Amino acid sequence: MADDQGTRTEIGPETVVTGDVRADEDVVVFGRIDGTVSSTTAVIVEDGGRVGPRVEAPTVIVAGWASGDVIGTERVEITETGRVLGCVYAPRMVLLEGGAVKGRIVMDGSRPDSVQASAPARTVTARPVAAPAGTAARRASATATRGGREPVSATRAKAAAAAPAPRAPAKAGLLDLGDDGESKID
Amino acid sequence: MGETTIGPRTRIEGSVTGRDVLVVEGEIRGTVTMDAPIRIEREGRLEAEVAGPEVAIGGTVQGHVVGLKKVEILPGARMIGDVRTPRILISDGAVFRGRVDMDVGEG
Numbered sequence: 001m002a003d004d005q006g007t008r009t010e011i012g013p014e015t016v017v018t019g020d021v022r023a024d025e026d027v028v029v030f031g032r033i034d035g036t037v038s039s040t041t042a043v044i045v046e047d048g049g050r051v052g053p054r055v056e057a058p059t060v061i062v063a064g065w066a067s068g069d070v071i072g073t074e075r076v077e078i079t080e081t082g083r084v085l086g087c088v089y090a091p092r093m094v095l096l097e098g099g100a101v102k103g104r105i106v107m108d109g110s111r112p113d114s115v116q117a118s119a120p121a122r123t124v125t126a127r128p129v130a131a132p133a134g135t136a137a138r139r140a141s142a143t144a145t146r147g148g149r150e151p152v153s154a155t156r157a158k159a160a161a162a163a164p165a166p167r168a169p170a171k172a173g174l175l176d177l178g179d180d181g182e183s184k185i186d
Numbered sequence: 187m188g189e190t191t192i193g194p195r196t197r198i199e200g201s202v203t204g205r206d207v208l209v210v211e212g213e214i215r216g217t218v219t220m221d222a223p224i225r226i227e228r229e230g231r232l233e234a235e236v237a238g239p240e241v242a243i244g245g246t247v248q249g250h251v252v253g254l255k256k257v258e259i260l261p262g263a264r265m266i267g268d269v270r271t272p273r274i275l276i277s278d279g280a281v282f283r284g285r286v287d288m289d290v291g292e293g
Contacts, residue, residue, distance in 0.1 A: 009196040012188035012206030019200010019216060025193045035200055 008153075013048060027057075028153045029064070044153045047081045054112075060090075062099075063152045069112045079152060087112065187222055194229050208238070210245070228262055241271075243280075 008026040011017055015031040023039040029049035037043050037051055042059040045051050045066055053068025060072040062082035070076055072090035080098035087104045089111060095101065188206045192198060196212040205221045210230035217235045218224065224238040230245035237252040244260040251257055253271035261279035270287040 007193045007195060007211070008191070009193035009212065010189070010191045012190035012204065014188060015190040015202065015204035015206045015208070015220075017198060017200060017202050019198060021200075022197045023193065023212075024195035027193075027196065030188065031190065031204065031206070 011049070026153070028151070030151070044151075045082070046151050046153065047079075052086070061152055071112065192230070226263075 008028060009021070009023050010028045011031040011033060013030040017031070017033045017035065019035045021027060021033055021035065021037045024041070025039065026042045026044065027037055027039045028044045028046060029037070029051055030046045032050040034052070036054040037056070039057040041057065042061065043051070043055050043057040044061045045055070045064040047063045049064035051064075051066050054071070055066055055069070056071040056073070058072065058074040059077075060066075060070055060075075061077045061079065062070065062084055063079040064081070065083045066086065067084075068086040070084055070086060070088045070090075072088075072093070074090075075092040075094070076088050076090035077094040078084060078088075078096065078099035078101065080096050082096075082099040084101045085103060087106060088101060089106045091107060091109060093105065093107060189209065190202070190204065190206040191209045192202075192212040192214060194211040198212070198214045199216055201217040201219070202208065202214060203217075203219045207222045208218065208220050208224045209227060210218075210225070210232060211227045212229075213231040213233075215233045218232065218237070220238040222238065223240040223242070224236060225242045226232055226245040226247060228244045232245070232247045232249060234247075234249045236247065236249060237254075239254045240256045240258075241251055241253040242258040242260060243251070243263045243265050246264045248266045250267050251265070251269045251271075253269070253274075255271070256273040256275070257269050257271040258275045259265050259277060259280040259282055261277045263277075263280045263282075265280065265282045266284060268285045268287065272288060274286055274288065276282055
């Protein structure tokens with residue numbers, strides 16, 4: 001319930017939406033949206049959720065699977081379980097350790113229609129890095145809460161209140177995006 | 187079985203299918219096919235072909251509704267279209283324009 005009136009759209013784990021979804025509230029996806037999703041607040045793709053070929057919102061958080069264009073007009077966050085196969089457009093971006101992107105990351109303010117398609121696709125995998133002091137606590141708290149498989153949307157609401165905890169062990173090597181491409185929905 | 191909620195400030199054009207309970211507070215144009223109960227809240231608006239085991243209409247629906255077990259048209263609802271179901275409940279205060287097909291034997 002991130003927006004002022006506390007309303008949101010939630011796509012359940014066993015729901016498939018095909019087509020266009022437009023919202024003036026948060027859209028939280030546990031299931032699947034085949035089409036375009038846009039929100040004037042945020043789109044949150046939970047672990048197990050799938051969206052594509054286009055997601056657009058001021059804030060986009062990917063803990064599940066996103067294919068195509070992921071457009072965060074303010075920021076994009078890809079969590080430890082997040083996978084993006086496509087392009088991420090965002091002026092600010094967080095890719096947590098374990099999260100993966102196969103495609104391009106565009107942070108120069110351009111939009112999908114204005115970017116040339118000639119750049120080679122590369123796999124980017126988050127690796128352990130010394131996080132700046134300011135982000136360390138926030139990151140640790142996010143890791144701690146999500147360890148209990150709490151939805152990101154819930155974590156997001158109370159991220160500020162969560163206590164710091166030990167970080168999860170580092171994952172090594174490249175991640176296989178292909179295996180995660182299988183749908184969990186029949 | 188989880189739950190899918192289409193919020194009051196969301197509009198979907200296309201299809202919604204699945205096994206979750208569906209609560210519609212916003213707008214859907216297209217088709218809605220669920221294997222679990224469907225509830226259209228007072229502010230919900232559907233311009234769609236709707237099918238589910240139980241369909242409860244409290245908002246505005248324009249289209250064809252199939253309730254495999256039951257259809258309820260609640261007070262304040264505005265239903266325009268045909269309904270096919272074995273059991274139907276139309277509450278006082280509901281507006282309904284359309285045909286009802288309850289598979290009544292003609293023998």
